[in-house]
């Protein structure tokens with residue numbers, strides 16, 4: 001395979017990002033992996049992620065930055081962790097060992113340090129190190145990508161936006177991956193409520209590269225946040241051929257598509273997309289993003305009153321083995337939804353018990369620190385809802401509603417918890433909770449007007465009021 005556009009040792013050196021290897025092939029495979037990661041695509045023209053990983057390892061098995069990108073993609077991209085995966089743990093230890101025995105640059109040393117912190121669960125500290133790299137080398141896309149994704153896991157919305165805003169002036173359109181940088185920026189903008197600017201920047205990125213699935217994903221968010229449902233459906237459908245082969249994100253974009261259908265009350269269409277795209281992709285990839293999207297979709301449909309028992313029973317085949325992962329609170333909460341949906345009560349209880357245990361374990365794991373104040377009340381709220389104790393769900397969720405952002409994910413993903421609180425308040429026997437439901441719906445309508453779902457739920461809330 002010819003990799004004429006991929007950067008070799010000299011090319012990386014020339015742009016001030018030298019890599020400590022003498023293998024041009026290893027440098028090119030590093031570039032191929034970076035390109036595929038940033039573009040969310042296993043690109044057959046580059047050989048795919050797995051093949052490039054093998055080729056890199058073969059070309060120079062001791063290439064430190066090669067180990068950084070390979071391990072980084074595993075840790076950040078798949079939901080794996082060193083305490084669950086012995087091979088990954090060994091690979092991380094080997095990477096750290098190599099970094100200590102070789103003459104590498106300060107930038108490379110910092111990369112190793114940051115990824116090691118991430119692997120240990122010290123996500124904010126890892127970001128500090130990546131920020132240090134970016135400060136001196138604003139065109140280091142790997143540092144930027146890992147920092148950006150970690151801010152996403154932390155729910156640090158302003159940092160997602162600002163980290164990219166800071167470096168853009170240092171980039172020129174001639175630098176490879178420039179278009180993707182704009183796409184990354186556009187998502188930071190939508191998450192901080194700059195919807196018009198986000199749309200403009202995403203469209204600029206798409207003009208440079210129509211196949212930029214992350215920029216298309218930004219547009220999906222813009223339409224979601226504005227409840228611009230018909231436009232969302234139209235644009236995703238029109239552009240489907242451009243983004244559907246970006247296999248690391250396409251399932252998630254189909255998830256956004258189904259959100260529009262649920263908004264409109266088109267449950268059959270949502271279920272058809274779930275069966276045809278989301279579920280299929282989830283079972284094929286097993287990737288955590290696909291798994292949590294599948295859980296989220298079924299939970300939303302269930303809250304709308306749709307029977308998805310059969311889908312839960314199938315999905316639990318993928319989720320059950322993750323009950324004790326505790327990598328991210330966001331993931332745990334979604335795994336729990338699937339266990340309860342499939343009536344796997346024992347495993348659901350085990351998830352909560354083991355979460356309680358890791359929360360009490362001293363250490364630097366940020367997610368485990370979040371577990372006590374956020375993870376456990378969220379999981380208990382989900383459990384109480386499944387048991388029909390709707391008032392308890394409200395009492396657990398309402399006090400923490402402004403902290404839920406800290407479990408990471410996007411505004412659209414976390415909206416599930418806003419909806420859970422509203423549904424629980426509507427179903428609660430307490431008059432105060434029913435009033436709260438109306439307040440929450442008025443609030444929702446103020447910032448996201450013309451939502452068919454909000455209108456439906458408001459009609460329910462008004463009907464409850466009229467019973468008195």
Ligand SMILES: [Fe+2]
Pocket residue numbers: 217221252256410412
């Ligand atoms: Fe999204």
